[in-house]
Amino acid sequence: MSKRIANQIALALLWTSALTTVAVLFAVILYVVVNGIGQLSLGFIFTWPRGVNAEGGVWPTIVSTLYVTALAMVIVTPIAILAAVYLAEYAVQGRLVSIIRCAADTLASVPSIVMGLFGLALFVEAAHIGFSMLSAALALTFLMLPIVMRTTEEAIRAVPKYIRWGSYGLGATKWQTVRRTVLPAAMPRILTGLILATGRAVGETAVVIYTMGQAINMPVSPLDSGRPMTVHLYLLAMEGINLPAAYGTALLLMIMILGFNLSARYLLRRTRKV
Amino acid sequence: MTRMPAPIVSPTPAAPAPDGPDKITVKGLEFYYGDFHALTDVTVPIKSTAVTAFIGPSGCGKSTFIRCFNRMNDLIPGTRLEGKVTLDGQDIYAPGVDPVDLRRRVGMIFQQPNPFPMSIYDNVAFGPRLHGITKKSELDDLVRDSLDRANLWKEVKDILGRGGLTLSGGQQQRLCIARVLAVQPEVLLMDEPCSAIDPTSVQKIEDLMAVLKESITIIIVTHNMQQAARVSDFTAFFLQEVAGEAAVLVEYDRTTNVFTSPRDKRTEDYITGRFG
Amino acid sequence: MAEASAQNDENHKKAAHGLRLVSRSTHLKEAGLRNLFLLCAFVAVLGVALIFLFVGWRGWSIFSTYGVGAFLGGAEWDPIDGIYGILPLIYGSLVVMGGALALGTPLAVGTAIFLSEIASPRVRSIVRPAVELLAGIPSVIFGFFGLLILRPFIASTSGGLGFGAATAWIILAIMIVPTIATLTEDALGSIQPGIREASYAMGATTWQTVYKVLVPAAKIGIIDAIILGMGRAIGETMAVLMVVGNAPVFPDSVTDPIATLTTQIVIDMPYATGDHRTALFGMAIILFIVSMGLVAAVRLISRLQSAMEANR
Structure with a gap:
C-alpha cells in the first residue's frame, strides 16, 4: 500500500x-517577552532616554509613535471609508472603477521604503513641512489607504441586500440608506479593519524613518519631529549600544501590536455571535 | 381596534369586495432586464382599500411586477420599463417624479424578514425619523401605534430596546410590517410575505391584512393559492408560457370568480394543480 | 376603526398633493455626496500619480545623466568615487527574494493546504490566528530576532559573522508566509465543494486529492499568491537590512555580507547628496516599477483565466 x-x-x-x-x-513572541520583561517598568515607560547609550526610558518614542499613528488614522479613516462607500454602493462597473481599483492595488504593493522616500520628497521637502509628525502621518496615510479601503469595502458588501431594500422601501434616499443602515450594520467589521491598520501603522519603520526624523523629541504640534519606537529599536539594535533598552522597546512594541490584533479579533468574534 | 373574524379557508372572500375607485392602474406595461423581456402587455387596475393577489408559477414575473409599483426595480442596473403606471391617476414614471417619496407612500414587505440590526424601537422609528420626526413623544406614539396595528405590540411592549433580530421569524416579519406602517403608506406591497415564516405567524399576518385593508390598498404576491383565496378580493394570474420569453397577465377578476369559474383554460389548469 | 378611518382621511389628503417631484435640494445633496465619495476614491489614484511624480522627479535624472546602462548594468557601487552601478544591489535583491521564496513558498502553501483540507476546526482556530498574527508583527522585530538569534546561529555553523543572504532567506521566508498562505487558502476555499467529494468518492487519499485535484484547480490563485509574496520579499526593508550585512558587492558565499536595493537606500540616505541622492531615488523608481509590474502580472493572469473560462 x-x-x-x-x-x-x-x-x-x-x-x-x-x-x-x-x-x-x-x-519570536517568547524571545521578545523573555528578554524584555525584566526591562519593563514604569520608569522605563515614562522617562526619557539619557546620554549616548540611551539609558533610562523610552517615553518620547512612545508618544511619537502614538502621535503619528493617531494623526494618520484621523486622516485616512474618513477618506478610506467614503472611498469604500463609493466603490461598494455608488460605483457602476466601468473604466473609472477599474482605474481606482488598479490604483489601490498598486498603492498596496508599494514597498514601504519607496513610500518613505516619496514622503521625504513631497511632504518634507517640496511642501516644506520638514521632518515632522505631519509628514510621516501623510506618508503613512497613503500606505494605510488601500488596506482600510479594502476591509471597509468587504464589510459593506457583507451587509445583506435585503437590509438595503428595507430602507429604500421606507422612502430613504441612497445616502440615508448608507448612513443609517448599511454603515451601522457594517461598523463592527469596519472597526476591525481600522484596528488592524492601526497595528500596521504602529509597527511601520521604513516609511517614518525619513519623514519623521530620528532625533529624540517630545512632539507637541504636528509640525514637531520625533523618533518612533520602531526607529529607536532599529538604532539601538544596529549600534548594539544598549541591548536591554532594545529588548524593552521591542516588548512594548509587541504588546501594542498584539493588543491591537487581539482586540480586533475579539470584536469580530463578538459581532459574529449576535 | 376591532378584529375581523378569522378568515375561513374557502374561495369566498370574508367580506364582499368593495368596488372602490382604482388606486393604481397599469396600462400596456413592458419590462426588461437588459435584453431579457420579463413582462409584456400587462394592463390591470388595483382597487383602492382592497387586497389584490398576484399568483402564478415561479419565474412568471409577479415579483418583478410588484416592484414596479414603488420603483424598486430602479435600483437594479439595466432594467427598463415601458407603458404607464399611475397612482391616483398620476404617472409614477413621469420625468422628475421622486421615487424616494413614492416609496414612502407605497410601502413594501419582502419575502425575507429584514429588520435592521438595531432595537425594535429604532426599527419602527426609522421611517418617521427619516422623514423628519424627532420629537420623543411623537415617536413613542407612532411606534406603539404601528406595533399595535401590526399585531405585535403585546409581544414586544416590554422589550422595545432589544435587537430586532432577536425576534422569531414571524415576529420579525410583523416588525417589518410595523416599520412600514409607521410611515403611513397608502399602498402596501407584500412580496411573498409568508413564505419564510412559521404557520402560526402566517395566520397572524393574514388576520392583520384583513384589518389593514380597511385603510390601505394591499397587493400581495403569493405562491400559495389557498392564501390568495383566503385574503384577497381580486386576483391576477401571471404565466410565462415559454421559457425565456416574456410573461403575460392571463386573467384578472374578483378572487371568487378566478377560483370558482376562471374564464381562461390556463388559469383553470393552474388552480386545479395541473401545472406549475 | 376610528383610527383606521382617520388614517384613511389623511391618505386622501396626501393623495390630493399628488406625486412629489424630486426636490432640487435633495437632488443636489445626493449628487454632491456622490461626487465627494468619488473624490475620496480618487485619492488612491492621486497617491499613485504623486509617488510617480515626486519619486520620479527626484530620481529620473540619474538615468539621463549617468546613463541607463551604466546605472542598471554597472557592477560597482561606490558613491564616494561617484560610481553608481546598481547591478550588485539588483543581484542582492534577486538572491534574497529567490531564496526566501524557495523556502517560504512550500511552508506557506503547506500551511494553507493544512488549514483548508486537514485541520480540524479546533486546530484551525489556533493555526489561522497564528498566521494572521504573524502578518501583524513589525518587520523591525523580525529583524531584531534575526540579528540576535538567527545570525549567531548561522555564524557558528559557517564560521563568519552570520550577516548575509542565508540569514535573510530564513527571516524573509517566515515573513512572506502569511501573504502566500492567506491567499492560497482563499484560492482553495473557492473551489466548488463537489470536486472534493468526487475525488474522495473514487477512493483517492487526502494527499492524492490535494495534489491531483485541488492544487491544479487552485493553480491560478496560488500563482497570484506567490507573485504577491515576491512583491513583499523584494520590497521588505528593515528585517533584511538588519541581517544582510550591507555590503554592495557580489558575495562569494551565501553567508557573506550582501546588500539589496531597499537596504542600500536606508543605509545611504542620511549622508547622500547630489548624484548619490538622485541614484537612491532612481533605485526607488525601479522598486516602484517592479511592484507595479507584479500587480499588473496578477491582473493579467486573472484576465487570461476569465478569458479561458469564457472560451470553455
Missing part, C-alpha cells in the same frame, strides 16, 4: 509546515 504510505508522509509534511509557522510565531 504505497499509496497509503505516500499519504502519511504528505500529511506529516503538511502538519510540519503548519506547526513550523505556529512555532516561529511563538518563538
Whole structure:
C-alpha cells in the first residue's frame, strides 16, 4: 500500500509546515517577552532616554509613535471609508472603477521604503513641512489607504441586500440608506479593519524613518519631529549600544501590536455571535 | 381596534369586495432586464382599500411586477420599463417624479424578514425619523401605534430596546410590517410575505391584512393559492408560457370568480394543480 | 376603526398633493455626496500619480545623466568615487527574494493546504490566528530576532559573522508566509465543494486529492499568491537590512555580507547628496516599477483565466 504510505508522509509534511509557522510565531513572541520583561517598568515607560547609550526610558518614542499613528488614522479613516462607500454602493462597473481599483492595488504593493522616500520628497521637502509628525502621518496615510479601503469595502458588501431594500422601501434616499443602515450594520467589521491598520501603522519603520526624523523629541504640534519606537529599536539594535533598552522597546512594541490584533479579533468574534 | 373574524379557508372572500375607485392602474406595461423581456402587455387596475393577489408559477414575473409599483426595480442596473403606471391617476414614471417619496407612500414587505440590526424601537422609528420626526413623544406614539396595528405590540411592549433580530421569524416579519406602517403608506406591497415564516405567524399576518385593508390598498404576491383565496378580493394570474420569453397577465377578476369559474383554460389548469 | 378611518382621511389628503417631484435640494445633496465619495476614491489614484511624480522627479535624472546602462548594468557601487552601478544591489535583491521564496513558498502553501483540507476546526482556530498574527508583527522585530538569534546561529555553523543572504532567506521566508498562505487558502476555499467529494468518492487519499485535484484547480490563485509574496520579499526593508550585512558587492558565499536595493537606500540616505541622492531615488523608481509590474502580472493572469473560462 504505497499509496497509503505516500499519504502519511504528505500529511506529516503538511502538519510540519503548519506547526513550523505556529512555532516561529511563538518563538519570536517568547524571545521578545523573555528578554524584555525584566526591562519593563514604569520608569522605563515614562522617562526619557539619557546620554549616548540611551539609558533610562523610552517615553518620547512612545508618544511619537502614538502621535503619528493617531494623526494618520484621523486622516485616512474618513477618506478610506467614503472611498469604500463609493466603490461598494455608488460605483457602476466601468473604466473609472477599474482605474481606482488598479490604483489601490498598486498603492498596496508599494514597498514601504519607496513610500518613505516619496514622503521625504513631497511632504518634507517640496511642501516644506520638514521632518515632522505631519509628514510621516501623510506618508503613512497613503500606505494605510488601500488596506482600510479594502476591509471597509468587504464589510459593506457583507451587509445583506435585503437590509438595503428595507430602507429604500421606507422612502430613504441612497445616502440615508448608507448612513443609517448599511454603515451601522457594517461598523463592527469596519472597526476591525481600522484596528488592524492601526497595528500596521504602529509597527511601520521604513516609511517614518525619513519623514519623521530620528532625533529624540517630545512632539507637541504636528509640525514637531520625533523618533518612533520602531526607529529607536532599529538604532539601538544596529549600534548594539544598549541591548536591554532594545529588548524593552521591542516588548512594548509587541504588546501594542498584539493588543491591537487581539482586540480586533475579539470584536469580530463578538459581532459574529449576535 | 376591532378584529375581523378569522378568515375561513374557502374561495369566498370574508367580506364582499368593495368596488372602490382604482388606486393604481397599469396600462400596456413592458419590462426588461437588459435584453431579457420579463413582462409584456400587462394592463390591470388595483382597487383602492382592497387586497389584490398576484399568483402564478415561479419565474412568471409577479415579483418583478410588484416592484414596479414603488420603483424598486430602479435600483437594479439595466432594467427598463415601458407603458404607464399611475397612482391616483398620476404617472409614477413621469420625468422628475421622486421615487424616494413614492416609496414612502407605497410601502413594501419582502419575502425575507429584514429588520435592521438595531432595537425594535429604532426599527419602527426609522421611517418617521427619516422623514423628519424627532420629537420623543411623537415617536413613542407612532411606534406603539404601528406595533399595535401590526399585531405585535403585546409581544414586544416590554422589550422595545432589544435587537430586532432577536425576534422569531414571524415576529420579525410583523416588525417589518410595523416599520412600514409607521410611515403611513397608502399602498402596501407584500412580496411573498409568508413564505419564510412559521404557520402560526402566517395566520397572524393574514388576520392583520384583513384589518389593514380597511385603510390601505394591499397587493400581495403569493405562491400559495389557498392564501390568495383566503385574503384577497381580486386576483391576477401571471404565466410565462415559454421559457425565456416574456410573461403575460392571463386573467384578472374578483378572487371568487378566478377560483370558482376562471374564464381562461390556463388559469383553470393552474388552480386545479395541473401545472406549475 | 376610528383610527383606521382617520388614517384613511389623511391618505386622501396626501393623495390630493399628488406625486412629489424630486426636490432640487435633495437632488443636489445626493449628487454632491456622490461626487465627494468619488473624490475620496480618487485619492488612491492621486497617491499613485504623486509617488510617480515626486519619486520620479527626484530620481529620473540619474538615468539621463549617468546613463541607463551604466546605472542598471554597472557592477560597482561606490558613491564616494561617484560610481553608481546598481547591478550588485539588483543581484542582492534577486538572491534574497529567490531564496526566501524557495523556502517560504512550500511552508506557506503547506500551511494553507493544512488549514483548508486537514485541520480540524479546533486546530484551525489556533493555526489561522497564528498566521494572521504573524502578518501583524513589525518587520523591525523580525529583524531584531534575526540579528540576535538567527545570525549567531548561522555564524557558528559557517564560521563568519552570520550577516548575509542565508540569514535573510530564513527571516524573509517566515515573513512572506502569511501573504502566500492567506491567499492560497482563499484560492482553495473557492473551489466548488463537489470536486472534493468526487475525488474522495473514487477512493483517492487526502494527499492524492490535494495534489491531483485541488492544487491544479487552485493553480491560478496560488500563482497570484506567490507573485504577491515576491512583491513583499523584494520590497521588505528593515528585517533584511538588519541581517544582510550591507555590503554592495557580489558575495562569494551565501553567508557573506550582501546588500539589496531597499537596504542600500536606508543605509545611504542620511549622508547622500547630489548624484548619490538622485541614484537612491532612481533605485526607488525601479522598486516602484517592479511592484507595479507584479500587480499588473496578477491582473493579467486573472484576465487570461476569465478569458479561458469564457472560451470553455
